[in-house]
Amino acid sequence: MAAGSGDSFVHLHVHTEYSMLDGASLLDGLFTRVRDLGMTTIAMTDHGNLHGAYDFWSKAKKHDVKPIIGIEAYVTPGTARGERRRVRWGKGDVAEEGGNDVAGGGAYTHMTMWAETTEGMHNLFRLSSRSSLEGYFYKPRMDKEILAEHSKGIIVSTGCPSGAIQTRLRLGQYDEALREAGELQDIFGKDNVFLELMDHGIDIEKRVREDLLRLGRDMGIRPIATNDSHYNNPEDADAHDALICVASGKRLADPNRLKFDGGGYYIKSAAEMRELWADRFGMPEACDNTVEIGERCNIEFTESTGGYMARADIPAGETEESWFRKEVWRGIESRYPGDRLTQEVRDRVEMELGIVSQKGYCGYYLVVADFINWSKDNGIRVGPGRGSGAGSIAAYALRITDLCPLEHGLFFERFLNPERPSMPDFDIDFDDGRRGEVIQYVTQKYGAERVAQIATFGRLKSKAAIKDAARVLDHGFAIGDRITKALPADVMGKGVPLKELFNEQHKRYGEGGEFRTLYDQDVDVRTIYKTAVGLEGQIRNWGVHAAGVIMSSEPLIDIVPIMTRPQDGAVITQFDYPMCESLGLVKMDFLGLSNLRILEDALVNIEANRDEKVVLEELPFDDRATYELMGRGDTLGVFQLDGGGMRALLRSMQPDKFADITAVSALYRPGPMGADSHNKYARRKNGREPIEPIHPALEEALEPVLGETYGLIVYQEQVMAIAQVLAGFTLGAADNLRRAMGKKKKEELDKQYAGFQAGMLERGYPQESIDTLWAILLPFSDYAFNKSHSAAYGVITYWTAYLKANYPTEYMAALLTSVKDDKDKMAIYLNECRRMKIQVLPPTSTSRPPTSPRWDATSGSASPRSATWGTTSSTASSSAVRRGVTATSTTSWTRCPRRSATSGSSSP
Numbered sequence: 001m002a003a004g005s006g007d008s009f010v011h012l013h014v015h016t017e018y019s020m021l022d023g024a025s026l027l028d029g030l031f032t033r034v035r036d037l038g039m040t041t042i043a044m045t046d047h048g049n050l051h052g053a054y055d056f057w058s059k060a061k062k063h064d065v066k067p068i069i070g071i072e073a074y075v076t077p078g079t080a081r082g083e084r085r086r087v088r089w090g091k092g093d094v095a096e097e098g099g100n101d102v103a104g105g106g107a108y109t110h111m112t113m114w115a116e117t118t119e120g121m122h123n124l125f126r127l128s129s130r131s132s133l134e135g136y137f138y139k140p141r142m143d144k145e146i147l148a149e150h151s152k153g154i155i156v157s158t159g160c161p162s163g164a165i166q167t168r169l170r171l172g173q174y175d176e177a178l179r180e181a182g183e184l185q186d187i188f189g190k191d192n193v194f195l196e197l198m199d200h201g202i203d204i205e206k207r208v209r210e211d212l213l214r215l216g217r218d219m220g221i222r223p224i225a226t227n228d229s230h231y232n233n234p235e236d237a238d239a240h241d242a243l244i245c246v247a248s249g250k251r252l253a254d255p256n257r258l259k260f261d262g263g264g265y266y267i268k269s270a271a272e273m274r275e276l277w278a279d280r281f282g283m284p285e286a287c288d289n290t291v292e293i294g295e296r297c298n299i300e301f302t303e304s305t306g307g308y309m310a311r312a313d314i315p316a317g318e319t320e321e322s323w324f325r326k327e328v329w330r331g332i333e334s335r336y337p338g339d340r341l342t343q344e345v346r347d348r349v350e351m352e353l354g355i356v357s358q359k360g361y362c363g364y365y366l367v368v369a370d371f372i373n374w375s376k377d378n379g380i381r382v383g384p385g386r387g388s389g390a391g392s393i394a395a396y397a398l399r400i401t402d403l404c405p406l407e408h409g410l411f412f413e414r415f416l417n418p419e420r421p422s423m424p425d426f427d428i429d430f431d432d433g434r435r436g437e438v439i440q441y442v443t444q445k446y447g448a449e450r451v452a453q454i455a456t457f458g459r460l461k462s463k464a465a466i467k468d469a470a471r472v473l474d475h476g477f478a479i480g481d482r483i484t485k486a487l488p489a490d491v492m493g494k495g496v497p498l499k500e501l502f503n504e505q506h507k508r509y510g511e512g513g514e515f516r517t518l519y520d521q522d523v524d525v526r527t528i529y530k531t532a533v534g535l536e537g538q539i540r541n542w543g544v545h546a547a548g549v550i551m552s553s554e555p556l557i558d559i560v561p562i563m564t565r566p567q568d569g570a571v572i573t574q575f576d577y578p579m580c581e582s583l584g585l586v587k588m589d590f591l592g593l594s595n596l597r598i599l600e601d602a603l604v605n606i607e608a609n610r611d612e613k614v615v616l617e618e619l620p621f622d623d624r625a626t627y628e629l630m631g632r633g634d635t636l637g638v639f640q641l642d643g644g645g646m647r648a649l650l651r652s653m654q655p656d657k658f659a660d661i662t663a664v665s666a667l668y669r670p671g672p673m674g675a676d677s678h679n680k681y682a683r684r685k686n687g688r689e690p691i692e693p694i695h696p697a698l699e700e701a702l703e704p705v706l707g708e709t710y711g712l713i714v715y716q717e718q719v720m721a722i723a724q725v726l727a728g729f730t731l732g733a734a735d736n737l738r739r740a741m742g743k744k745k746k747e748e749l750d751k752q753y754a755g756f757q758a759g760m761l762e763r764g765y766p767q768e769s770i771d772t773l774w775a776i777l778l779p780f781s782d783y784a785f786n787k788s789h790s791a792a793y794g795v796i797t798y799w800t801a802y803l804k805a806n807y808p809t810e811y812m813a814a815l816l817t818s819v820k821d822d823k824d825k826m827a828i829y830l831n832e833c834r835r836m837k838i839q840v841l842p843p844t845s846t847s848r849p850p851t852s853p854r855w856d857a858t859s860g861s862a863s864p865r866s867a868t869w870g871t872t873s874s875t876a877s878s879s880a881v882r883r884g885v886t887a888t889s890t891t892s893w894t895r896c897p898r899r900s901a902t903s904g905s906s907s908p
Contacts, residue, residue, distance in 0.1 A: 009270035009287050010294035012043045012068070013112055013160070013196070013226035018052030020539045021247035024231040024240045027056060030267065031063035033232045037269045041294035043068035045112055048140050050128045050561040051455065051542065053121070054579040057301055068297040069121050070114035071128060074139040075164065077102045077109055081135030081143040090171045099204070100170040103162040107138045110162040112196060112226070113154055114297055120153020121299045125561040128574065132563035140563065148187050155293060156188050157196035157224060158212070161204045165215065169208040174215070181219045194293070195223040197286055199276060200262035224293065225277040225286035230265045237263070239534020245472040246460075246535065253474050305421050307584030308559060310446055310551035312366035324362035324394075325353055327369070331397030335404070345393070348406060352394045355418045364586065367551065368426050369398035371442050371588075375430060380437060381596040383429030384617075385792030388415040391717075400426060402617055403792050408662070409708075410788045411717050411731055419732030423586060427547070431600060432592030439549060439590055449555040452562055452571045454545040454580065454587060460538050462487060462498045469532035475524060483525055486515040492782075498533045544572055547591040550580060559583060594818050595639045595796055601814035602803050609810055616799045621658035625805040626798065630655050636832045637815045639800040640665050640793060653682040659708050660685070661794040662787065666714050671783020677712055684710035694776060695769040701725055713780055715787035722777070727759025741781035749778075809838055816840065 015023030016030060023046060034042050042065060044056045053069050060067035077087040086106030103109055115121035127150050132140035158165040158181065168177035184193045195216040198205050216223055231240040241259060242252065250257035270287075278284035314323040328349065336345050356362055375382050376399065384390075384402035391410035395401045405412070416424050430438055443451045460468065463484040470480030488496045488511035501512040518525050544565065550573055556562050560583060561574040573580055577587055599616065606612050629635065631654045633647035641650060646668050655661060667678040683689035691711040693699035705721045706713065713719065719741070720734035729737065737756065740748045753774065760770050803811040812833050819825040820843075833840050 007270060007274070008291045009039070009225075009273045010041045010043070010068075010290040011039070011227060011229060011267060012070070012114065012157075012224060012290055012293060013045050013072070013198075014043055014229045014267070015046055015072070016044050016052050016056065017537075017539050018044075018049060018055075019046040019230070020541060021243055022047060022230065024236060024243050024534070024538060025229065025267070026232070026537055027052070027059045028063075029232045031060060031065050033267050034065050035063055037267070039065075039270065041066040041068065042267075043070045043114055043294075043297075045070040045072045045114075047072050048074045048128075048131070049563070049574060050125060051457070051574045053125075053561070054301055054575055054583065057299070058582070066294065067299070068114050068294065069124065069299055070112065071124055072160070073111050073113055073127070074104075074108040074131065074141045075111050075147075076135065076137075076141045076143040077106065077164070079143070081131065081141055081146065084137045089167065089173065089176070100167070102167060104138050108141050109159070109164040109167060111142075111159045111164070112157045114156075114293065115153060115299050116155050116192070116297050117153035118299045120155075122558065123150035123152060123154055125559075126150045126557055129557045129562045133571070136564065136566055144183060144187065151187050151189075154188060155192045155194070155296070156184060157194045157226075158184070158221070159196055160198060160228060161208075163196070166208050166212065169211045169215070170204075174211060177211070177215055178218065181215060181221060185219065185221075190220065193221055194289060195221045197223050197225050197277070197283075198228055199281075200228060200260075200264055202262040222289050223283060223286040224289045225273060225283070226290075227268050227273065228265055229267050230260070232267050234264075234266050236266065236534060239531065240265070242469060242472050242531050243535060243538060246468045246540075250472070251474045252472050301583060303582050304584035306360065306364070306423050306586055308552045308554055309361070309364050309584075309586045310367045310450065311553045312363040313370065313445070314366070320363040320366060321357050324356070324366055327366065328353060328394045328397045331399065332393075335397055344406060348393050348412070349397070352392060352412055355412075355416060356394060356424075358418075359416070361416070361424050364424055365394060365398060365400070367446075368395075368428070368588065369400050370445075371438055372400050372428060373398075374441055375434075375438050378437075380434045381431045381600045383591075383593060383596060383792070384795040386427040386429050386591070386789060387425070387792075388786050388788045389424070389426040390788040390792040391415045395426070400428075401792065403795055405788070408658075408787075408791045409717070410791060411720060411735075413731035413735050414717055414720065414786065414788060417732045417735045419730065420736060423581065425587070425589070427589040427591060429591045429593040429596060431596045432594050433597050435590055435592040442549070442551060442588075446551055447555075448571070449557065450552045452550050452556050452573050454548040454550055454573050454577050455563075456543045456545050456576055457539045458541050458543055460535050460540050462495050462532070462536055464540075465498065465532040465535040466528060468535055469528045473528060473531060475528065479524060479528070483515070483518065483528060486518050488512055488515075498529065498536050544570070545577060545587075547589040548577055548587040549590055550585050551588055552585055556585075559585065593796075595800060598811075598814045598818045599796075599799055599803070601817060602807065602811045605810035605813055606803075606807050610807075614803075614807075616802075619799070619802060621798055623802055623805070626802045627656050629801055629805040630661075635801060635804075637800070637812065637829055638804055639796045641797060641801070649678055649682060652679070652686075654686060658791075658794065658798065661797050662791045663709060663714055665793060665797070666785035666787070666790045669783060669785070671780075672714070672785075674783075677714070681710055681712055681714070684712070695772045697766055697769040698726065698773065713776065714785065715790070716781075716784040717787040719777060719781065719784060722773070723756060723759075726763065726765060726773075727756045728763065729755075729759065738781065738784070741778055742784075808836055812836070812838055812840075 014025065014030070016025045016027060017023060030042070042060070044052060044067070046052060048071070050069070050071055057067045057069065076083070077089065079085065079087060088101050088106050090101045113124060115124050127142050127146060128140065130146050131142045135141040135143060160166070164180045165177045168174070168180060181193070195212060197209070197212070213223070215221070231237065244258055244260070245252055248258045274284065274287050277286045312320050312323070314320060332345065332349055333341065336342075356365060372382055389395055390401045390403050391405045391412050391414050392401070393405050393412070396404060416422060466483050466487070467480040470483070488508055496506065496508050496512060500506045501515055503509060519529060550556065552559065556573065560580060563572055563574050564570065565572055581587070603614055603616070606614055630641065630650050633651040635641035635647055635650060641647065641664075646664070649664065649668060653660060653664065655664065663681060666672070667681055672678055680689065684691050693711060694702065702722065702725070705718055705725060709718070716738055719738050720731055723729040723734035723737050724731055737752045740752045756774070757770055761767070800811070812829065816826065816829055816833070819829060830840055
């Protein structure tokens with residue numbers, strides 16, 4: 001007996017929230033329960049996955065609980081893992097044998113496994129990964145071959161009633177059960193195999209218990225007592241029952257629904273477990289052995305920042321740092337030829353080179369530049385920038401971005417703060433029709449074993465929990481809908497948790513009055529609410545990150561567990577990105593943007609139709625027709641400026657420079673609009689409202705910062721500049737201030753305010769001005785916008801507006817093609833074509849390579865313009881087939897029925 005184990009117990013069979021829609025043990029509640037019971041150690045053993053391994057470990061540490069990483073694995077029934085067939089060990093008479101034969105209709109058995117060491121944990125990762133990649137058949141399955149390959153550092157048990165040994169015993173195959181047990185001892189070692197005993201008062205456990213204990217004596221296998229825990233507290237049983245109904249789509253009142261027979265599937269106290277196994281069954285050693293396993297199991301995760309960043313492909317004799325420096329300066333000389341290479345540019349470049357090198361991110365820049373430049377060289381349109389990365393001049397030099405950060409006042413420190421540990425994070429937009437080609441390129445170049453997409457977890461939020469609770473309780477849709485409409489509205493994607501609706505201390509308590517009235521008046525609402533509280537926060541399903549791709553310097557299977565998506569074979573991490581990032585993995589975001597495809601199609605149309613080659617990247621931001629189009633609000637189909645409210649704002653603003661485009665997308669959002677900032681900007685720009693300083697004492701100092709936005713704070717970068725100019729902050733320290741304002745943590749805010757106040761007082765600014773400014777900055781941080789992102793996306797806005805203003809037919813043809821499967825948008829843009837006097841021909845198929853939408857130039861500008869869109873035949877060129885843009889010559893389109901832009905009638 002282990003020392004001190006006489007009144008102790010360790011739960012070794014626990015299904016957490018990551019046993020999705022089956023385990024209902026939310027981790028924080030689990031560890032609170034464990035601590036309340038005086039326990040110090042607990043295991044996780046989720047069904048067939050290790051999704052929660054890192055989350056379990058990190059939260060256990062915070063609660064001062066020792067974590068054991070385990071899994072309830074699926075194992076093939078004696079077949080090779082690649083063999084996709086069902087197996088029956090009995091006579092084959094299903095009616096006679098009932099549920100005694102192999103689980104999953106003959107597809108798999110169960111086995112409980114725990115990592116004794118960190119090496120053992122990584123072997124569990126490999127086993128879980130390979131079971132999905134190589135053994136998926138209804139479930140991810142291991143076989144004896146890979147168990148033997150990755151057995152070191154692992155402890156196993158004979159498993160639950162669905163395990164191979166108990167299945168053999170139910171079928172009366174004692175000798176086969178002995179053979180199964182002997183194989184486990186051969187693979188894992190005799191001291192690493194235990195006899196798992198459960199008692200939930202159900203027949204399937206009782207029937208084989210004596211034979212199981214006999215087998216243990218015959219094979220020298222020591223017993224362990226486990227409780228098949230699926231929820232934390234006894235009172236959670238009803239919520240767990242409802243969760244099973246959510247998973248199966250059944251009602252609680254359905255007598256044939258899936259449910260747990262017996263009871264007690266919660267985290268029992270050590271006293272309860274010892275009362276059962278020591279006092280009732282006379283087997284105290286079954287509890288003592290759990291404590292021994294708890295003492296034996298010691299694992300650690302190694303956390304890092306970017307420790308597994310993908311390595312760049314560099315020439316022999318170079319380091320990532322030396323090559324990065326050379327490539328950046330080569331790009332700078334191209335971007336800033338001759339006199340444009342000023343001292344300001346040189347200083348900015350050297351500053352960035354120093355920080356990127358010091359942080360060890362040279363390789364990251366080179367890898368991103370590699371796949372972006374490959375895309376550009378292969379005709380895949382890439383966005384000019386996205387997010388804070390547009391603030392890096394090194395990124396501009398490497399062609400990662402296409403916007404000069406100095407010209408537009410963008411800060412590098414907003415992207416990569418030199419004063420705190422932070423990872424760079426370039427978000428890249430690609431033509432959404434060719435995004436997959438880029439992912440395929442990096443997979444092939446950097447190694448399929450080092451590249452994977454990233455898991456996400458969809459949780460039941462308050463409104464979904466209410467609706468699911470109403471359904472499983474067999475109430476109609478109407479009452480669930482009525483309750484959810486009474487809940488406080490989501491703010492910035494976040495609602496009020498159900499359990500907080502009655503908490504008077506919650507900051508949004510007042511918004512729950514309508515719901516509380518409903519709750520008091522209707523007993524059904526109270527029943528639904530109670531059930532929904534137990535469902536809220538549970539993981540409903542895993543998904544795949546919309547854009548994120550992990551690129552690692554080492555094989556991923558050696559770092560985190562991975563899996564495959566059965567539908568298409570895509571390889572995906574079992575951890576979500578915050579978990580992966582904590583372990584040193586780095587994400588690249590490959591986003592698909594349909595507007596880039598529209599731009600590319602429009603350029604192809606222009607070249608074919610007018611024999612003009614437009615290079616968007618070379619356009620100056622001063623085209624009069626483009627700004628006039630915006631000023632008229634004629635921006636249907638223009639990126640970011642499509643909505644009715646936005647078009648009204650443009651008519652009020654009358655933009656006439658690129659800074660206005662940058663500002664308008666930052667202003668037309670709920671936060672600034674709630675403060676009427678968008679209208680103030682428009683009125684001040686056009687002299688309809690005086691520009692008022694924040695405080696008279698600050699007017700002169702803030703003119704360089706707020707001048708271009710007419711005295712309004714619009715961007716996060718302006719907050720940083722204010723802290724730099726008025727309080728003497730470095731831009732890195734100013735970025736920390738910005739972050740603290742956004743997070744609203746009082747301790748950190750107080751610390752930041754003290755430095756801000758001291759800096760301003762030192763520079764002679766009165767306390768009144770400090771108070772006034774702080775009162776503006778603090779709420780502004782809730783909706784402050786990143787100028788780098790706004791400016792970079794403003795480039796796409798300008799390009800689409802430019803093409804609509806100057807090449808309307810070609811642009812509208814590309815736009816129509818992009819929405820050919822969206823009837824609502826198609827109707828809107830067809831109507832816009834009619835307004836623009838562009839005749840739209842029906843979709844055509846042609847046996848020759850398509851050209852572009854035609855405008856009969858012989859009749860001059862007064863002639864009707866005509867766009868043909870749709871699909872092409874198989875003989876058309878591959879690039880045109882991909883884009884789906886087609887047009888015919890003047891001769892062929894005149895034979896097609898077309899609709900008059902003025903009368904709406906059809907004519908031959």
